[in-house]
Amino acid sequence: MAAATSVDNWLPAAVRAAAVDRKLTAGEALFRSGGKTEGLLKVIAGRVRLTRVDRSGREVVLHVAGPGETLAEASLFSAQYHCDAIASTNAIVRVYPKREVLAALEEDAKAAQAFSATLAHQVMNLRTRIEQRNIRSARERVRHFLALTAGAEGRTITLRGTLKDLAAELGLTHEALYRTLAALEHSGEIKRKGSKIILAKRV
Template sequence: MDADLIALLPPARERRLARGEALFRAGDPALGLVVVRSGALELVRTSREGRRSVLHRAAPGDTFAEASLFEPRHHCDAVAAAPSVVAVHPAAELRRAASTDPALAWRVAAHLAARLVAERARAERLALPHAADRLLDALHALPAEEGGARRLGGTWKALASELGLTHEATYRALARLERAGLLRREGRGVVHLGVRARA
């Protein structure tokens, strides 16, 4: 979320979380719009069989729990993947502010639309049948730094979970992509991508 929009939002309540600490659990009353200030949070859903799925990993500057602006309760868990600080903009206060300021309402709507586009792209990525294709697509989606490097912002294991892969499958895919000359790893969580024709 851009700083200009954050400045227009009602005051936030700051929460500090230790690694592994939950901000909320499925079924808890909805908090509102959450902005990650530092660290990382994972939105997690656990199936009846105990399978844990990472629905979204939020890094600094990201928002999550947007649906809680309109829902009474959360539908998944939000757990800190690292020591984190988040800002919680209470749903009722944000709805009240948006109802009196149409410009704010439109800015929030535009942000939610952008998040929807990002989630659609993620769904398309998860539909790719091969681990290497999912991984390469996710890496291409990362912003390129000066010199072309792309930085994960987390661990390979966390990315694997977000892609619906085991970390073993992810490391095998990385090795295949390196052998094919499509990427080069540099340091921890930094890659340079080769040229590939994109559809």
């Protein structure tokens, strides 16, 4: 799946100059649901997860953003955030001021087009996640993820975060993910080397 264009490639220099970096420690909130929106957010280092709490009090992970990714793009058009953003690791997040970003989108057609492409990319990712969540078998859900995430050669998956992060993204408990990966490795379907998972054959 093609990556969205980096905001540094389309945001005007004046908007980039007005950006402010925020440093977060693991577990610290970047924002909370109901808080006033600040602008366009880009992860510079570390990982930040978007979450909501369900009726049972369980944290539901909506998305985990890593270096180079933007998050909560729709908040540009809302007065308040509708979820929480929590640093999964120590992180640095760049905040591009809302007023300046909206002005750039209004005045620059190329910027607006690039931002639209970013949103389209997010919709594609969301559809993939919904498709994965509808797969009942943990083994098949993990296989689906591996097949879609394999690199250009079709065999290597580099995990961006921890297995616990991946479990949350797949809607599995981390115990279920660990068991599934162990079973796939035992059957010879995959090999694990640090942060990489290597498929036994090209997909």
